[in-house]
Amino acid sequence: MSTHVPAGYKWWTGGKSPYNVSYGKLMMWLFLLSDTFTFGALLISYGTIRVSQPYWPDPNHVYNAFPLMGHADLPLAFVSLMTFILIMSSVTMVLAVHEGHKRNRAGVEKWLLWTILGGFMFLGCQAWEWTHLITGSHPVLIDGVVKEIGTTISMNPFGPAVPGLMHDGHQVTVPGPIGFGSFFFGITGFHGFHVFSGVMLNILMYFWTRGGRFDRLGHYEMIEKVGLYWHFVDLVWVFVFLCFYLI
Amino acid sequence: MEHEHQQAIASSPEITFAHEPAPNTKRIWKTFWILLVLTIAELALGLSHYIFHMEGWLLLFVKGGMIILSLCKAVxxxxxFMHLGDEIRNMKLTILVPLLLFIWFxxxxxxxxxxxxxLRNKFDRPSTEQVAPAAHDAQKPGGLD
Structure with missing residues (x-):
């Protein structure tokens, strides 16, 4: 994929795109740039609140569950699976774009279906993780009484341990910073909404491809634009993964 | 033939120099393996500071390593995958230069x-004092009610 541009070519003389891209693709890039700042603002505000707190829960301790594994301590295992699913779906998307360049309709359809499957798998994993965090309760000392609470946007059971206080064989803690749940559900929710929109767009692309729309148009550029959006969703996950699960 | 080929790909009169399609998917799969290795390295660092209970400068160093690995994945x-590397310089700079604002943010x-x-450490009471077990109806010290 090389572009052969003669040296000294004048881009700004009018009558053509000085960016050498179509209007639609440029607008998709500018939208993604603005969305980068939206996610950036969310993640930076999370960082600000987090460093301003004297205590913050250890992600290795919070995200240690895996479906069907009971109470086994498997830090980061499930989120690694989610990350792998999303990287894989990015690969299948770029393969769909590649087939689109070759105008191979059957290839585009095949790889779009794999990408849609990957998107649904990721959303399913996220639904499980949210359910586990909200319903999985831990003993917390609130106003002198031990209560079982889960992680929500207004409650956080992952505070510092109360020395020597046990409840049903579990260490009792004090409530952790509320911002933990608000930022986690807010930002992963906003990212999940992007994944959902991406899956919907991919389903639309699948039916448009099947209907022969791009063959009639003579090019598959629409697959490239949706592909840009899908890779952006993967790109955001790189930083959500970093900020919530690794650091 | 070359001209005909370009006609088929160029989707818009705005495009002056159309991209040639990549001959195979080698580059895509190579990138996939690089991303996988970088992710595994990140996980190893993430788990290492949990297992070995790192603190201070060593912990900051490990976290810095994970940030650098994430930035590599982003690149x-x-x-x-988004083919920005194949675009012309004008396009690359239009997207990348505004991102410099993040350094300041x-x-x-x-x-x-x-x-x-x-400020909290200087003026707030230690948090354990505020939530220490107390009688049910006891007033909180310093409470307004």
Missing amino acids: YIVSI VTAFLWDGVAWKN
């Missing part, structure tokens, strides 16, 4: 967060 995704806001933490 590969944007450059190869991250620095300023984290600085502010640390300043808040220092």
Whole structure:
């Protein structure tokens, strides 16, 4: 994929795109740039609140569950699976774009279906993780009484341990910073909404491809634009993964 | 033939120099393996500071390593998967230069967060004192009610 541009070519003389891209693709890039700042603002505000707190829960301790594994301590295992699913779906998307360049309709359809499957798998994993965090309760000392609470946007059971206080064989803690749940559900929710929109767009692309729309148009550029959006969703996950699960 | 080929790909009169389609998917799969290895390295660092209970400068060093690995992944995704690396210079700069604002955003806001933490440590009571087990109807010291 090389572009052969003669040296000294004048881009700004009018009558053509000085960016050498179509209007639609440029607008998709500018939208993604603005969305980068939206996610950036969310993640930076999370960082600000987090460093301003004297205590913050250890992600290795919070995200240690895996479906069907009971109470086994498997830090980061499930989120690694989610990350792998999303990287894989990015690969299948770029393969769909590649087939689109070759105008191979059957290839585009095949790889779009794999990408849609990957998107649904990721959303399913996220639904499980949210359910586990909200319903999985831990003993917390609130106003002198031990209560079982889960992680929500207004409650956080992952505070510092109360020395020597046990409840049903579990260490009792004090409530952790509320911002933990608000930022986690807010930002992963906003990212999940992007994944959902991406899956919907991919389903639309699948039916448009099947209907022969791009063959009639003579090019598959629409697959490239949706592909840009899908890779952006993967790109955001790189930083959500970093900020919530690794650091 | 070359001209005919370009006609088929160029989707818009705005495009002056159409991209030639990549001959195979070698580059895509190579990028996939790079991303996988970088992710595994990140996980190893993430688990290492949990297992070995690192603190202070060593912990900051490990976290810095994970940030650098994430930025590398971002570069590969944007450059190869989103094909920004194949665009012309004008396009690359239009997308990348505004991102420099993040240097200021991250620095300023984290600085502010640390300043808040220092104020809290200076003026707030230790948190364990506020939530110590107390009789059910006892008033909180310093409470207004």
